[in-house]
Amino acid sequence: MLDVRSLERRWIKYKIKAYFPYIAGVFLIIIMLISLPIIWLDAEKVSEIKKAPSLSIHTANQTSTLADSNKEESTVLEPSMEFVKTFETAVPEPAIPSTPPAVSKSIPQSVPVTKVLSVPDSSTIKPPPKAPTPSTIVTPSDKQVILNHNNESKIDIESVERRFKETSNPNLGLFIARYYYDHGNYADAYNFALKTNGINNKIDESWIIFSKSLMKLGKVEQAKKTLQLYIGESNSDSARALLDSIERGTFK
Amino acid sequence: MENSLFSKPRDLFLDVVNPRDYVQIDSVSHMYQSLKNSVQKPLKMILLYGKPGTGKSMLLHKLHHDLSKQQKVLMFDIPIVDEDDFLRVLAQRIFGHSPREIMTLIRFLEIAEAVAYPEVPIVLLDEAQLYSASLMEKIRLISDARAIKFVITLHKTDKEDIIAKEHFQTRIWESIELQNATAEELKVYVQKKLLKANCFDVANMFNDKNMKLITSLTKGNYRDTNKLLFSLFTLYYWYEENNPAAIKYNALKSKWIEMAAIHTGLIHA
Structure with a gap:
């Protein structure tokens, strides 16, 4: 005679065994579906953290230099009218070419200018070791600055800025822009490159720093547009190379 | 209850296995008809083979049941593995002889020749893979002498294929394979x-x-x-x-x- 109860138990075991691979498969799929977005979000966070240092340094500089407030939102590019105003009131009108090229006219319209950030307290900061571009005209005072720079002596960036305000020397403006760019302060690099371009719109490196700062500030389209306009005006090889690297996605 | x-x-x-329980299915009926036709031909040996449980024994029993009404048919559903016993049982049940002396193949063939039925008697051997090679050789010689017509069933395995090759390959005139x-x-x-x-x-x-x-x-x-x-x-x-x-x-x-x-x-x- 059959032991039906025992058979029923064996049948349940058999069904569990038979369905186990399917149950395990479904369970795995569910786990994967749940974990994939989490992994994806984590990866995004990591990439954001990786990007963050340049900005955080930038904001840290700002916060350390800003006397009263922690205006973190200053990283957002806005027209730096205050900067321009302060600059204009402090210095006499620079010798801008009588007929400014189309680039200098179009850029301010298409490219928003950053809010003026107070100049960092750089009494302890050394300027970056950077050679001047051969295209720039070197005056005696510039020579002094470059010499100091080459000798890696301490440079009071504030005094350079003061001199720039007084003389409106585009080489000083380029120096300051380069200094800020090398130190990751892309908003100030952008501001001084813009001012330098306003004084002399034929300095290659100034336009390059201007566009690179835009790139670093995440304004890719504006950077590209600026470079395209400048290339159209100057036929600059270095500007073209930079534009190519941006378009290929190899710009770092 | x-x-x-x-x-x-x-x-x-x-x-x-009961021939009365035989169920007629198209494919099996076709096989059975082939088997019956083969038995009517002047063939010496017919092989029925297939995997266990494909209905070989049932067909053999059905054939025995149907043919026994018309002619001398003997069915060995349990193999007799001893050669002397096998020949003695054959001599007794087919030819009605039960000699007291040891039954040799030559003696058996003499008895078969002496009786000489108008129709060659048929012997059905189920589970032929259980017979020894030596006995299978004797079965082959008996069928060659046209003393008895054998219908044998074999399980289809590698081992049994070898038996079939050694003893029957040149002497099987008809072979029927049964499938699931x-x-x-x-x-x-x-x-x-x-x-x-x-x-x-x-x-x-x-x-x-x-x-x-x-x-x-x-x-x-x-x-x-x-x-x-x-x-x-x-x-x-x-x-x-x-x-x-x-x-x-x-x-x-x-x-x-x-x-x-x-x-x-x-x-x-």
Whole structure:
């Protein structure tokens, strides 16, 4: 005679065994579906953290230099009218070419200018070791600055800025822009490159720093547009190379 | 339990070979007709082979049942492995001789020649793979001498293929291979068997889904199907007694078919 109860138990075991691979498969799929977005979000966070240092340094500089407030939102590019105003009131009108090229006219319209950030307290900061571009005209005072720079002596960036305000020397403006760019302060690099371009719109490196700062500030389209306009005006090889690297996605 | 619906079907599927239980299925009928035609020809040896449970023994019993009305037919469903005993039994039951001396092949052939039936007697040997090579050689010599016509069945395995090669390859005039049933054939087999015994209600419980499951479990093997259905109806009988509400009379329960398969060893659980 059959032991039906025992058979029923064996049948349940058999069904569990038979369905186990399917149950395990479904369970795995569910786990994967749940974990994939989490992994994806984590990866995004990591990439954001990786990007963050340049900005955080930038904001840290700002916060350390800003006397009263922690205006973190200053990283957002806005027209730096205050900067321009302060600059204009402090210095006499620079010798801008009588007929400014189309680039200098179009850029301010298409490219928003950053809010003026107070100049960092750089009494302890050394300027970056950077050679001047051969295209720039070197005056005696510039020579002094470059010499100091080459000798890696301490440079009071504030005094350079003061001199720039007084003389409106585009080489000083380029120096300051380069200094800020090398130190990751892309908003100030952008501001001084813009001012330098306003004084002399034929300095290659100034336009390059201007566009690179835009790139670093995440304004890719504006950077590209600026470079395209400048290339159209100057036929600059270095500007073209930079534009190519941006378009290929190899710009770092 | 009296008046049980499932006791009769259960007994129908007991694994016994009875020619009266022979169920006519197209493919098997075709095989059987070929076998009958071959037996009528002046052939010395006919081989019936296939996997265990494909119906070889049933066909052999059916042939014995049908031919015994017309001519001298002897059926060996249990092999006699001793050579002397084998020849002695043959001499006694075919030719009516029971010599006291040792029965040698030469003596046996002398007796066969002396009797000389108008029609060559037929001997049916089931499970021929159990005979020794030496006895098979003697069987071959007897058939060569046209003293007896042999119909033998063999399991189809590598080993038995070798036996067939060694002893029969040049002497087999006819060989018939039996195969497992398809789902359709198995359904016909089961239903015909049930209807033959007037188990109409139970026959109606088999649907296509049930038959597919049964075929997948038994792979169309008749012997396994008989064993499975015997266990299945034993289960139904039990539920009929102990839990009749669990029985559905419009179809067989897949769960109970699988339980029966576990019981018969077709499913390893």
